[in-house]
Amino acid sequence: MSSGTLYDKVWDLHCVADLPGGATQLFIGLHLIHEVTSPQAFAALDDKGLPVRCPERTVATVDHIVPTISQERPFSDPLAEQMLSTLERNCARHGITLNGLGSGRQGIVHVIAPELGLTQPGMTVACGDSHTSTHGAFGAIAFGIGTSQVRDVLASQSLAMSKLKVRRIWVENRLTDGVFAKDLILHVIRTLGVKAGVGYAYEFAGPAIEVLSMEERMTLCNMAIEGGARCGYVNPDQITFDYLKGRAEAPAAEIWDRAVAWWSSLASNDDASFDDEIRFDAAAIAPTVTWGITPGQGIGVDERVPISDQLDPADRPIAEEAYRYMHLAPGQPIEGVPVDVCFIGSCTNGRLSDLQAAAAVARGRHVADGIKAFVVPGSEQVARAAIKEGLDQVFREAGFEWREPGCSMCLAMNPDRLEGSQISASSSNRNFKGRQGSSSGRTLLMSPAMVAAAAIAGRVSDVRQLS
Amino acid sequence: MTETTAFPQGPIGRVSGRGLVLRGDDIDTDRIIPARFLKCVSFEALGEQAFADDRKELAGAHPFDQPEHQGASILVVNDNFGCGSSREHAPQALMRWGIRAVLGVSYAEIFQGNCLALGIPCATAMADQIRALQDAVEADATAEWTLDLHALSFSDGSTSQTISLASGSLDMLRTGQWDATGQLVARDAELTRTMEALPYLNGF
Numbered sequence: 282m283s284s285g286t287l288y289d290k291v292w293d294l295h296c297v298a299d300l301p302g303g304a305t306q307l308f309i310g311l312h313l314i315h316e317v318t319s320p321q322a323f324a325a326l327d328d329k330g331l332p333v334r335c336p337e338r339t340v341a342t343v344d345h346i347v348p349t350i351s352q353e354r355p356f357s358d359p360l361a362e363q364m365l366s367t368l369e370r371n372c373a374r375h376g377i378t379l380n381g382l383g384s385g386r387q388g389i390v391h392v393i394a395p396e397l398g399l400t401q402p403g404m405t406v407a408c409g410d411s412h413t414s415t416h417g418a419f420g421a422i423a424f425g426i427g428t429s430q431v432r433d434v435l436a437s438q439s440l441a442m443s444k445l446k447v448r449r450i451w452v453e454n455r456l457t458d459g460v461f462a463k464d465l466i467l468h469v470i471r472t473l474g475v476k477a478g479v480g481y482a483y484e485f486a487g488p489a490i491e492v493l494s495m496e497e498r499m500t501l502c503n504m505a506i507e508g509g510a511r512c513g514y515v516n517p518d519q520i521t522f523d524y525l526k527g528r529a530e531a532p533a534a535e536i537w538d539r540a541v542a543w544w545s546s547l548a549s550n551d552d553a554s555f556d557d558e559i560r561f562d563a564a565a566i567a568p569t570v571t572w573g574i575t576p577g578q579g580i581g582v583d584e585r586v587p588i589s590d591q592l593d594p595a596d597r598p599i600a601e602e603a604y605r606y607m608h609l610a611p612g613q614p615i616e617g618v619p620v621d622v623c624f625i626g627s628c629t630n631g632r633l634s635d636l637q638a639a640a641a642v643a644r645g646r647h648v649a650d651g652i653k654a655f656v657v658p659g660s661e662q663v664a665r666a667a668i669k670e671g672l673d674q675v676f677r678e679a680g681f682e683w684r685e686p687g688c689s690m691c692l693a694m695n696p697d698r699l700e701g702s703q704i705s706a707s708s709s710n711r712n713f714k715g716r717q718g719s720s721s722g723r724t725l726l727m728s729p730a731m732v733a734a735a736a737i738a739g740r741v742s743d744v745r746q747l748s
Numbered sequence: 749m750t751e752t753t754a755f756p757q758g759p760i761g762r763v764s765g766r767g768l769v770l771r772g773d774d775i776d777t778d779r780i781i782p783a784r785f786l787k788c789v790s791f792e793a794l795g796e797q798a799f800a801d802d803r804k805e806l807a808g809a810h811p812f813d814q815p816e817h818q819g820a821s822i823l824v825v826n827d828n829f830g831c832g833s834s835r836e837h838a839p840q841a842l843m844r845w846g847i848r849a850v851l852g853v854s855y856a857e858i859f860q861g862n863c864l865a866l867g868i869p870c871a872t873a874m875a876d877q878i879r880a881l882q883d884a885v886e887a888d889a890t891a892e893w894t895l896d897l898h899a900l901s902f903s904d905g906s907t908s909q910t911i912s913l914a915s916g917s918l919d920m921l922r923t924g925q926w927d928a929t930g931q932l933v934a935r936d937a938e939l940t941r942t943m944e945a946l947p948y949l950n951g952f
């Protein structure tokens with residue numbers, strides 16, 4: 282059993298009671314909601330005649346269903362319009378802040394809560410979305426929940442939970458040039474598999490993690506769930522505090538020092554014990570690309586699609602399925618695979634530094650003929666900051682479309698989607714069959730810089746070789 | 749829609765109300781709520797859509813459409829009720845129409861679990877006893893019946909029948925533990941104490 286870790290400390294502070302049946306009632310410090318998983322939860326609350334317990338600790342935005350070309354209301358899709366107006370009604374009725382379209386604060390839920398300073402170290406954060414693990418980057422315990430649990434949090438600001446085990450992912454050295462947090466997490470998932478984290482929280486630590494920016498840490502924790510870990514976190518440090526200072530919802534100047542002192546005390550102790558530890562060498566990681574239909578089917582850009590015989594027997598059936606679905610042959614180099622669509626965005630890689638990295642590749646170059654390439658900032662704030670730096674112009678001049686903020690083609694609950702068996706280079710987090718809106722659509726996950734490189738070349742390319 | 753009473757909440761000791769008979773074995777969840785009604789932002793409209801296709805076919809003759817049954821709350825069915833798809837929309841549709849308890853010969857397991865999660869008891873009795881009860885319920889649509897989870901009986905004062913319920917569900921219904929939300933809401937004093945001790949809620 283773990284002890285002295287950040288996870289243990291935060292868990293203990295939020296325990297409300299032991300429930301009959303063995304679960305723990307855990308207080309939720311920040312509840313984030315959006316239009317897709319909240320409507321039935323609000324309806325269930327009405328059925329029970331219950332109010333929202335802590336509207337002031339509940340924050341809403343709209344992201345999944347919003348179109349990214351024109352956000353004019355009413356939306357052309359009536360169901361999307363209905364979902365948004367339902368959210369608006371529910372928030373107004375219960376006194377919940379909605380960061381709506383045009384508010385200047387709207388965006389993907391996992392992008393806006395950190396940038397507004399809502400997500401802070403030592404909190405428990407829940408949201409009806411599996412990528413809630415993102416917020417762990419701040420040293421929060423953050424996890425995705427289902428609709429019936431959204432109802433429970435609305436009603437009681439708490440959840441019935443069982444404690445997870447803690448695995449430390451210790452990363453030595455430093456990532457090399459052209460290799461990003463996205464590559465690191467794809468490498469971890471590729472190595473451990475997509476189910477290894479089930480029942481665990483992942484603590485990411487070590488020299489390579491300590492030098493990551495907050496945005497990189499968010500990318501890392503965002504995809505913990507793709508490795509099976511419902512939550513992933515990084516201990517808070519000076520980089521965390523510097524990021525938070527001065528943000529709209531961060532602690533005010535008068536209490537800032539006390540906040541920092543408390544946050545600092547939460548980091549895992551030097552003598553903390555973990556249930557498990559796995560070590561990686563950051564310097565040995567190459568830009569990583571998925572070739573298959575799970576985020577665990579990744580390889581270095583300089584590697585070949587694995588041959589079934591060389592895989593663990595348990596991984597062979599899904600590999601066979603992936604060759605067929607992806608139209609890729611075992612033994613084929615991944616570099617050079619032609620792509621049709623290039624998507625830069627999502628809660629994994631839709632932040633300013635992601636756009637900067639992609640723009641650095643795009644600057645002075647042009648998207649290859651026949652390629653559809655588009656950039657979707659993760660939030661209105663990200664869009665503003667990018668425009669201020671002229672990144673939108675860099676992208677436009679290079680032949681990328683510049684869009685309005687939203688989840689976009691990460692999951693295609695909006696007009697952005699693949700057609701037929703199109704293949705995308707995508708900075709998002711899931712490459713499941715049909716994920717990007719076409720039942721035969723194919724997805725290659727990679728970093729934003731690698732997506733930009735693929736757009737320029739029209740095929741998967743090693744961003745390190747573009748000079 | 750004929751919602752008359754509040755949705756179930758807390759411990760459930762008895763359900764009282766008028767009865768309603770729906771005859772036939774193997775009534776599946778697709779009949780209870782056809783698949784096209786699943787795309788929705790709330791369960792609200794489901795009550796009107798309960799048995800939509802059967803009702804359309806019977807053009808007013810379906811028990812759910814007959815005026816004398818509006819406001820009924822105890823549904824008496826036959827064997828293997830609620831089989832087929834696992835959709836929780838099925839018990840939601842029944843509950844929103846007004847049903848608060850079901851009595852029958854047997855149920856599909858998932859349907860029964862979904863009912864329990866809403867606080868709707870699924871009680872059972874033998875096949876011939878159910879048939880006799882269906883006759884009695886139909887004989888007088890205005891009679892008030894009580895399904896008693898402590899006495900384990902179904903009665904209208906003159907007719908009375910022993911019923912059973914799986915012991916796990918019975919316990920959860922009687923104590924109110926079927927309701928996860930209820931359990932969490934019940935510990936509000938502890939919740940407040942936890943909040944008072946959390947530095948980030950109290951100026952650090």
Ligand code: SF4
Nearest residue numbers: 412627628688691692
């Ligand atoms: S960007 Fe994708 S993964 Fe992230 S919240 Fe939106 S749909 Fe979910």
